[in-house]
Amino acid sequence: MNTRTPPSLLRSPHEAAALVRPGHTLMVGGFGLVGAPLTMIEALRGQPEARDLTIISNNLGEPGRGLGRLLLDGKVRKAVGSFFTSNPDVVRWHAEGRLEIELLPQGTMAEAIRAGGAGIGGFYVRTGAGTALAEGRETRVIDGLPYLFQRPLRADVALVRAGQADELGNLTYIKTARNFNPDMATAADVVIAEVDEIVPVGALDPERIVTPHLFVDHLVLAEGTR
C-alpha cells in the first residue's frame, strides 16, 4: 500500500495569481458568473504582473463583476469568446479601441479548447459556414457541404472552478457550473483549480471524478459562498 502523502497543491489565491505574467493568455471557466473562479479573478486584481492579458472565456463577466472587473482595471488586452453583448462595458471598451475581440460560435470555441487539450491541430466545422464569421477563414467542402477550419486554443494558465478536489487534484463539478471548466483544465500549461473543499485522497468516488488529477497543478480554496 502506498502511504506517501502527496506534495500539497494548495496555494493561497495570492500565490496562485503570482503565476500569471504580463502578456499571458488565460482560459477562465464559467457561463456568465456561474462556474467562474471569482476568488482567483479577484486575486488577479491585486497582481501588478497580471496585465496585457488575453482572456479566453465565453463572456467577459458582467458590469463590474467577475472578469468585468479585470476589464475595468485595464488588465485585458484581448478577449476570445462567444457572447460579449451582455456586458455593456465590453461593448464600450471595444468601441473605444481599448479591447480587441475575437468572436467564435460557442460550440466552435468549446471544441477548439478540447482540441487544444487533446493534441489536435484543428478541425473543420459546419457552424458559421456561409455567414459573416466565415470571412477570411479557410473553407473546405466535405461531402458537398462547406466547413470552416478552426485552429486549436491553448493558454498559458487556466483558471477553473470546480466543486470538490482531493489532495491529488482530482476534480468534481456542480450542476451547470461545470460548463467550460473540464475542457479548459486540459488545455493550459498551468492549471489552477478553485474549489469549495479539498478532501483526502480516496474520499472521492472515482466514478464522480470528471477531471483526473494529471491535469491539475494548483488548488485554491474559494472564498465566501457560491
Place this chain on the structure above:
Amino acid sequence: MSDVQHAIAARVARHLKPGQVVNLGIGIPTLVADHLPDRGSVFFQTENGMLGVGPTPAPEDVNPNLIHAGKLPVSETPGASYFASSASFGMIRGGRVEVAVLGALQIDATGRIANWALPGRPVLGVGGAMDLLVGARTVIVATTHTAKDGAPKIVPECAFPLTADRTVDLVVTEAATFAVEDGGLVLTELAAGTTLDWVRAHTTAPFRIRETVR
C-alpha cells in the same frame, strides 16, 4: 411577456412530440415549455451543459449553480444529466437535439434566418445560435410576424447577417405558420382571427399556399 408572445409559444408547442429532445432559445422560445400539455413529455437540453431542464423553481429552491442558457434559474427533472460545453455542442452539431426553437430578426424566401447581429453594428455576440441552426434536426422559428416598427420580418432577402446557410423547417408567428418546402415558403395555417389578406399585406417574401388553407 405579452399575450402575443404567449400565443406564438402556444402555437409552437403543438408541433413538439412526446419523447423529443428540445432546445429552446432565449425570448419567445423559452415560453414554449409553459404551453405543453405535459411539460415532462419532452426532454429540454440547454447549451450550457444539461439535459432534463425543469421549470423555474420557487425562490427558496433556487440553486445558484443551476441555470439555463438565458442565465435564469431552472430546476432538475428526474433523469437529468450534466456535461461539459464541448459535449453539449457535440450533441447539438451531431444531430442529437431533435428540435431547436429559435427566435429570428428576419426570415428570407428560402427559409434562411438572421438572428444574431444587426447590420452596421460591431459583432460582439453569437453564443450558440449558429451551432443550433446547423446541428438541430428540425429548426422551428418562433417570432412575431412583424418587427416592433411594423416592418415585415418574412422578407425576400435578409438585410441582416445570416445565421447559417441552412434553411429552417417551420416558421410560426402569431398570425400564420409557414413550412419550408422545396426551397420556398408554404403557408400551412392561419391563426384564428387572421385573414389571408392580412398575411399577404405583412409578408414581403413570396409564398405558396397549402390547399387546406382558405
